[in-house]
Amino acid sequence: xxxxxxxxxxxxxxxxxxxxxxxxxxxxxxxxxxxxxxxxxxxxxxxxxxxxxxxxxxxxxxxxxxxxxxxxxxxxxxxxxxxxxxxxxxxxxxxxxxxxxxxxxxxxxxxxxxxxxxxxxxxxxxxxxxxxxxxxxxxxxxxxxxxxxxxxxxxxxxxxxxxxxxxxxxxxxxxxxxxxxxxxxxxxxxxxxxxxxxxxxxxxxxxxxxxxxxxxxxxxxxxxxxxxxxxxxxxxxxxxxxxxxxxxxxxxxxxxxxxxxxxxxxxxxxxxxxxxxxxxxxxxxxxxxxxxxxxxxxxxxxxxxxxxxxxxxxxxxxxxxxxxxxxxxxxxxxxxxxxxxxxxxxxxxxxxxxxxxxxxxxxxxxxxxxxxxxxxxxxxxxxxxxxxxxxxxxxxxxxxxxxxxxxxxxxxxxxxxxxxxxxxxxxxxxxxxxxxxxxxxxxxxxxxxxxxxxxxxxxxxxxxxxxxxxxxxxxxxxxxxxxxxxxxxxxxxxxxxxxxxxxxxxxx
Amino acid sequence: xxxxxxxxxxxxxxxxxxxxxxxxxxxxxxxxxxxxxxxxxxxxxxxxxxxxxxxxxxxxxxxxxxxxxxxxxxxxxxxxxxxxxxxxxxxxxxxxxxxxxxxxxxxxxxxxxxxxxxxxxxxxxxxxxxxxxxxxxxxxxxxxxxxxxxxxxxxxxxxxxxxxxxxxxxxxxxxxxxxxxxxxxxxxxxxxxxxxxxxxxxxxxxxxxxxxxxxxxxxxxxxxxxxxxxxxxxxxxxxxxxxxxxxxxxxxxxxxxxxxxxxxxxxxxxxxxxxxxxxxxxxxxxxxxxxxxxxxxxxxxxxxxxxxxxxxxxxxxxxxxxxxxxxxxxxxxxxxxxxxxxxxxxxxxxxxxxxxxxxxxxxxxxxxxxxxxxxxxxxxxxxxxxxxxxxxxxxx
Numbered sequence: 058x059x060x061x062x063x064x065x066x067x068x069x070x071x072x073x074x075x076x077x078x079x080x081x082x083x084x085x086x087x088x089x090x091x092x093x094x095x096x097x098x099x100x101x102x103x104x105x106x107x108x109x110x111x112x113x114x115x116x117x118x119x120x121x122x123x124x125x126x127x128x129x130x131x132x133x134x135x136x137x138x139x140x141x142x143x144x145x146x147x148x149x150x151x152x153x154x155x156x157x158x159x160x161x162x163x164x165x166x167x168x169x170x171x172x173x174x175x176x177x178x179x180x181x182x183x184x185x186x187x188x189x190x191x192x193x194x195x196x197x198x199x200x201x202x203x204x205x206x207x208x209x210x211x212x213x214x215x216x217x218x219x220x221x222x223x224x225x226x227x228x229x230x231x232x233x234x235x236x237x238x239x240x241x242x243x244x245x246x247x248x249x250x251x252x253x254x255x256x257x258x259x260x261x262x263x264x265x266x267x268x269x270x271x272x273x274x275x276x277x278x279x280x281x282x283x284x285x286x287x288x289x290x291x292x293x294x295x296x297x298x299x300x301x302x303x304x305x306x307x308x309x310x311x312x313x314x315x316x317x318x319x320x321x322x323x324x325x326x327x328x329x330x331x332x333x334x335x336x337x338x339x340x341x342x343x344x345x346x347x348x349x350x351x352x353x354x355x356x357x358x359x360x361x362x363x364x365x366x367x368x369x370x371x372x373x374x375x376x377x378x379x380x381x382x383x384x385x386x387x388x389x390x391x392x393x394x395x396x397x398x399x400x401x402x403x404x405x406x407x408x409x410x411x412x413x414x415x416x417x418x419x420x421x422x423x424x425x426x427x428x429x430x431x432x433x434x435x436x437x438x439x440x441x442x443x444x445x446x447x448x449x450x451x452x453x454x455x456x457x458x459x460x461x462x463x464x465x466x467x468x469x470x471x472x473x474x475x476x477x478x479x480x481x482x483x484x485x486x487x488x489x490x491x492x493x494x495x496x497x498x499x500x501x502x503x504x505x506x507x508x509x510x511x512x513x514x515x516x517x518x519x520x521x522x523x524x525x526x527x528x529x530x531x532x533x534x535x536x537x538x539x540x541x542x543x544x545x546x547x548x549x550x551x552x553x554x555x556x557x558x559x560x561x562x563x564x565x
Numbered sequence: 566x567x568x569x570x571x572x573x574x575x576x577x578x579x580x581x582x583x584x585x586x587x588x589x590x591x592x593x594x595x596x597x598x599x600x601x602x603x604x605x606x607x608x609x610x611x612x613x614x615x616x617x618x619x620x621x622x623x624x625x626x627x628x629x630x631x632x633x634x635x636x637x638x639x640x641x642x643x644x645x646x647x648x649x650x651x652x653x654x655x656x657x658x659x660x661x662x663x664x665x666x667x668x669x670x671x672x673x674x675x676x677x678x679x680x681x682x683x684x685x686x687x688x689x690x691x692x693x694x695x696x697x698x699x700x701x702x703x704x705x706x707x708x709x710x711x712x713x714x715x716x717x718x719x720x721x722x723x724x725x726x727x728x729x730x731x732x733x734x735x736x737x738x739x740x741x742x743x744x745x746x747x748x749x750x751x752x753x754x755x756x757x758x759x760x761x762x763x764x765x766x767x768x769x770x771x772x773x774x775x776x777x778x779x780x781x782x783x784x785x786x787x788x789x790x791x792x793x794x795x796x797x798x799x800x801x802x803x804x805x806x807x808x809x810x811x812x813x814x815x816x817x818x819x820x821x822x823x824x825x826x827x828x829x830x831x832x833x834x835x836x837x838x839x840x841x842x843x844x845x846x847x848x849x850x851x852x853x854x855x856x857x858x859x860x861x862x863x864x865x866x867x868x869x870x871x872x873x874x875x876x877x878x879x880x881x882x883x884x885x886x887x888x889x890x891x892x893x894x895x896x897x898x899x900x901x902x903x904x905x906x907x908x909x910x911x912x913x914x915x916x917x918x919x920x921x922x923x924x925x926x927x928x929x930x931x932x933x934x935x936x937x938x939x940x941x942x943x944x945x946x947x948x949x950x951x952x953x954x955x956x957x958x959x960x961x
Binding site: 382384386391394396397402407408494495497 | 595596597598599600602604606624626627629672674675677703705
């Protein structure tokens with residue numbers, strides 16, 4: 058299904074600081090002194106790197122290196138203890154790695170690149186004098202946030218665990234949902250300086266192999282110094298960079314990721330951020346909340362319709378108000394029109410200016426509420442409600458009708474479960490308002506046609522953005538316009554190109 | 566590469582300039598803020614000498630007491646509407662003269678009621694008015710149209726107190742059970758048909774004279790009959806009821822009967838009429854049958870026993886007879902005014918299309934006056950009210 062990739066690679070040869078890559082072929086020396094010298098030179102002025110030299114009981118010198126704060130200190134202590142009271146005469150590195158150390162993960166490494174990668178990811182590295190190998194001890198630890206409720210996607214009913222910043226926690230959350238060897242998690246390291254671990258997860262045998270191939274290709278093409286959030290990756294792997302619409306879904310919820318994997322999508326998890334990416338991500342997923350699948354299907358269907366109406370309200374209601382009130386007053390019922398006229402009587406601005414003032418004030422309030430510390434945020438919302446809601450109306454600067462329109466728009470935009478889709482909708486209503494103020498309903502029609510045309514042209518990992526509505530697939534509509542009961546959703550979405558279409562036993 | 570970029574930039578620059586010019590060119594710039602529009606809710610058209618007087622009712626949003634109207638709620642005795650009026654040789658001339666006196670643009674898209682003065686309807690007819698109000702797209706064809714007794718502008722000025730605007734009272738009345746809905750669209754379709762004449766609700770202003778409660782009410786008195794667009798007569802009282810029974814758009818009403826000295830109020834809830842043109846020996850006549858369903862609203866006869874079929878049947882017979890009388894009265898009035906308000910001609914046209922085009926079509930005006938009507942009726946007393954017998958009667 059995925060079509061040919063868009064050219065999005067960095068020009069070659071411009072990135073000159075491959076710090077770790079320089080050590081690709083540098084072997085580990087056989088004496089502690091030499092190794093120590095290399096390490097000290099590398100980590101000069103790095104106070105957080107600990108190089109602990111000690112003698113193995115009755116044996117050679119050894120050195121343990123780790124990043125302070127990234128290891129479990131008690132486990133390091135136990136390992137040191139085991140080494141220091143080491144008895145016997147065979148000091149092979151194999152023996153240490155395989156028998157002596159009370160450590161779950163231990164591996165031998167030969168080159169400095171590998172060593173540095175592991176060390177900086179939190180492993181401890183043990184050098185032993187006379188050995189040209191080092192032992193890498195998986196004693197990762199340190200302080201990290203515990204699994205908490207996802208803040209951006211709360212549900213009434215459904216699992217309350219969300220991803221955190223630790224990649225392995227996140228993959229384990231997904232793995233604990235899908236206990237199947239089919240769940241594959243391919244590892245990538247992206248970022249020449251940050252060396253961020255990135256996982257591409259998919260269900261082998263369910264997902265379209267071409268989709269995985271395409272995702273791998275797009276991921277391995279990224280050449281950047283650092284990846285601090287999945288947003289970096291998102292912008293590199295999307296099909297159409299200059300589109301207002303998100304083509305990759307972000308989620309904090311392991312259950313959402315698991316559901317997407319089971320449908321035949323791929324997920325990309327990035328170390329250091331709780332937001333995983335899911336692709337492909339089409340228009341109709343904007344309206345699907347994870348809770349839709351946990352609540353009873355009739356309720357979910359109605360909520361989905363409500364969201365659909367809200368989508369239009371969020372996009373169009375200020376524009377419609379402007380167009381109808383300044384170009385087509387005959388469309389408003391007489392009594393409503395008179396009420397609007399009465400509330401607008403003393404307003405000094407044209408409707409479009411009034412709408413822009415209010416919409417911008419609303420966006421500013423929202424932004425202030427998001428950025429500010431939570432305690433101050435409340436003060437902002439009170440201020441906003443008082444100043445914008447009441448004082449502005451009483452002072453006769455904006456009309457009550459406009460306040461209603463703006464607040465309805467705001468509420469409608471908050472009902473969309475996908476935040477990244479909701480902000481693009483919020484952004485697009487401004488050009489629509491301007492079009493409405495110049496051309497009336499005709500302008501809104503033009504704007505909507507342009508948006509729909511763009512959506513129809515857009516693809517997400519080669520899948521049409523509006524699929525399965527256009528191109529239409531009747532059996533896939535059961536999860537689009539409605540949420541069919543689970544016992545009716547027997548097949549996976551066909552538009553994702555999966556070979557393994559059945560998800561339920563037809564004889565059940 | 567560089568050349569290509571320059572070419573693309575030049576092209577897009579030209580495109581932007583052209584689009585910008587489009588904004589300046591917009592000839593159909595009908596953007597108008599609500600604050601600059603005077604919404605006409607109702608208009609009255611009268612004859613004044615050789616001229617036509619057009620009056621419009623415009624709500625004053627500032628006086629409607631809406632919150633946030635800056636100057637505070639305006640209940641301080643000021644009427645929430647203004648009536649403006651001017652004259653001209655044509656309706657549109659009067660409107661444009663009126664426009665010159667107003668700071669706001671007159672907007673007719675919300676006009677729901679058009680009242681035509683009796684003088685105008687009688688002397689000049691409504692056909693020229695219809696042209697004036699239908700030629701511009703702003704006008705609603707669903708606006709109700711009515712003829713007033715006396716000056717139409719007086720109705721606009723009626724202070725009904727129940728509604729903010731007289732236009733609103735008139736609109737509610739004209740679509741209520743008190744009337745038959747006659748919109749501009751209905752009038753047009755009747756006027757253009759041969760063998761059909763328009764009729765209009767006929768309204769007058771009456772006064773409530775209770776001390777401290779003085780008010781003016783608008784009453785639908787009956788129906789004004791027209792022929793060839795000119796008003797020819799009025800149906801009121803029982804004749805108006807007859808017209809309602811004949812009209813397919815039936816609205817329930819009640820009527821009081823005198824049954825051997827006892828008054829009885831009966832509501833007619835449903836009525837079906839069948840109108841059949843019949844040809845006997847080359848003469849055209851109509852057979853009209855009306856089926857009504859009636860219910861008892863009030864009975865002053867304490868002794869009537871509703872369990873007795875005969876007594877119920879008696880009521881039905883009274884109703885039946887009255888229905889026949891009403892219809893006959895209405896038809897007689899229509900024939901006198903030579904106004905075929907029901908469209909009997911159209912019934913002939915449908916029943917005998919060839920005869921109609923050959924024989925009747927051109928002479929329908931004269932034939933209609935002499936046509937015989939045979940009226941029958943069936944009444945069915947189907948509801949006696951909540952109690953079923955008189956609760957005012959002593960137990961026996």
